[in-house]
Amino acid sequence: MNELHFSVKASQSAKRQALDVIKQIQASNSIPIERVQMRLRIGIPKSKEIKQVRENVIKLVSSVEEDSWSNSLGYELICLIDPGQYKPINELLQAECKGQAEVTVLSISDSREEESSFI
Structure with a gap:
């Protein structure tokens, strides 16, 4: 200081x-x-707007770990986000998917572990 x-x-x-x-x-x-990243699983049900919703969500995430499509279920994304993006993502999904989307917090911890060596 x-x-x-x-x-x-x-x-x-x-x-x-x-x-x-x-x-x-x-x-x-x-x-x-740096702020610690949150790891989320986002499930978006099958709909006409699914690709547009996906693009809007991808803009708010820091990095994508898994990105998968299913003909029967819709779309699932596992990603890392800045904790400040949780509320905007959740509000976007609730508005666009009319409460049908699912957001699950998988972890709130630093995914990077630094090795330290002592001499």
Whole structure:
């Protein structure tokens, strides 16, 4: 915080100040900080608009792990998303699929494990 010339202000909430300093740290690249990704399974039932709904959902995900089509079931996607995208994806699916889509959180953890070596 000293390197960023960030000073604590008694008149602001601790949460607001923590969010501000985290943004500054990310912008300066002095310490690499990333949000943990959520792993989701998204099921979209068979419909006329399924391809358009799929394209809109794909725009909101970070990476696709599995992408499969089924003639009887529709479409299933397993993906990683930024946690901030969960609500927009869920609202999109509820609006477009009229409550028929399924969103399941598979995990909320860091999928990358870094190896550390001690000398």
